[in-house]
Amino acid sequence: MCRPSVDIRPPRGFNSVMIPDHDSQSPRSDSPNVNAAALPDARPVGAMPAPFARPAERRGFPEIGMTRAAAGLDVLIISAFVIAIEFVVMAGGMTRYLMERFPSIDIFWGNAVMGAAILAALIVMIRLRGQGWSDVGLAAVRPGRVALGVLAAVPLCYAAVLIVVPLALTLIGTSADELIAERSEFFEEVPEIPPWTAAVFAMFVGLHEETLFRGFVLGRLQSLLRSNAGAIVASSFIFGGLHAYQGMVGVIQTTTVGLVLALLTVRMRTIWPAIIAHGFFDTLGLVLIPWVREYLSEYSDQFITTSAAAAAG
Numbered sequence: 093m094c095r096p097s098v099d100i101r102p103p104r105g106f107n108s109v110m111i112p113d114h115d116s117q118s119p120r121s122d123s124p125n126v127n128a129a130a131l132p133d134a135r136p137v138g139a140m141p142a143p144f145a146r147p148a149e150r151r152g153f154p155e156i157g158m159t160r161a162a163a164g165l166d167v168l169i170i171s172a173f174v175i176a177i178e179f180v181v182m183a184g185g186m187t188r189y190l191m192e193r194f195p196s197i198d199i200f201w202g203n204a205v206m207g208a209a210i211l212a213a214l215i216v217m218i219r220l221r222g223q224g225w226s227d228v229g230l231a232a233v234r235p236g237r238v239a240l241g242v243l244a245a246v247p248l249c250y251a252a253v254l255i256v257v258p259l260a261l262t263l264i265g266t267s268a269d270e271l272i273a274e275r276s277e278f279f280e281e282v283p284e285i286p287p288w289t290a291a292v293f294a295m296f297v298g299l300h301e302e303t304l305f306r307g308f309v310l311g312r313l314q315s316l317l318r319s320n321a322g323a324i325v326a327s328s329f330i331f332g333g334l335h336a337y338q339g340m341v342g343v344i345q346t347t348t349v350g351l352v353l354a355l356l357t358v359r360m361r362t363i364w365p366a367i368i369a370h371g372f373f374d375t376l377g378l379v380l381i382p383w384v385r386e387y388l389s390e391y392s393d394q395f396i397t398t399s400a401a402a403a404a405g
Contacts, residue, residue, distance in 0.1 A: 147315075153229045153361050154311040154323065158221075163315035166217060170210075170308060174334070177209045197293055198283035204293065207300035214308055228307030229363035241356060241365025246372060249352045256348045257341060266340065274339045279385045287379050294374035295367075302367045305331045305350065306357045324354040349373070 150157025158166075181187055187202035197204065218228065225231065261271060285293070305327055313323035332347025353366040 154314045156227045156311045158315035163312040166312050181205050211300050233362045238364045242368045245369035249349045252348050260344045290378035291375045295371035298367045298370035302363045306363045306366050320358050
């Protein structure tokens with residue numbers, strides 16, 4: 093049984109009917125008699141004017157395509173969090189409690205707790221932004237490419253430190269004796285821990301510090317400044333400044349290493365080589381501390397003896 097056909101075509105002339113978006117008395121931007129510049133601003137109430145509210149071009153890490161407002165806000169929030177958690181961990185007695193209960197890594201418990209808290213905060217902030225690990229440089233990378241990056245990072249960092257640190261100390265007028273005294277004081281506070289414990293701890297430090305500085309902060313500074321060079325310099329100085337507890341030499345050294353690792357990160361668009369290289373530096377430093385401390389002590393004693401003999405003569 094056939095059903096009668098129904099003509100559902102629109103009536104003649106339907107397509108020519110124009111339905112205005114707003115009041116029929118409102119001027120239209122496509123009217124030849126209306127100046128488009130004179131029309132009211134179409135931005136939502138409270139929206140920031142361009143280019144501050146315009147997202148950057150998203151081309152892959154570190155160009156993650158955030159607005160300047162969002163990127164700047166994230167940098168301020170994570171900076172405040174780092175300062176707050178450092179105060180809670182160090183001044184709140186948590187480090188002392190962990191040192192007494194679990195003496196395996198001594199004062200490094202403070203850094204371990206801070207690192208865990210920072211990673212947790214980064215996870216929350218990344219998820220709230222609707223981003224993924226690739227937006228902080230943690231996308232999957234071929235092992236060979238990571239190894240190549242590490243092989244480039246390690247000698248470049250050591251070469252840069254050997255050039256920059258002596259030059260900077262010369263410019264600011266720090267003598268070799270003052271340098272030895274500062275380093276001796278710092279190394280006296282660093283405990284000796286077993287090599288394997290040092291390696292595990294150092295890799296964890298590399299993970300959370302690189303994810304924070306060369307991943308999260310670098311990417312957001314790139315969106316804020318719209319400049320890879322500006323983001324590299326700014327993130328490196330922030331990184332060095334937060335190592336002020338290591339003294340002037342420590343600040344110069346970490347800033348220099350930060351610059352090299354940031355350059356490598358931007359070039360390779362991943363932070364995996366920086367994480368492994370950072371862990372290697374810290375492992376080597378922790379393992380060599382007993383020998384460095386002994387050498388500095390002998391040099392200091394020899395210097396005191398020589399100075400006393402010169403004064404007596």
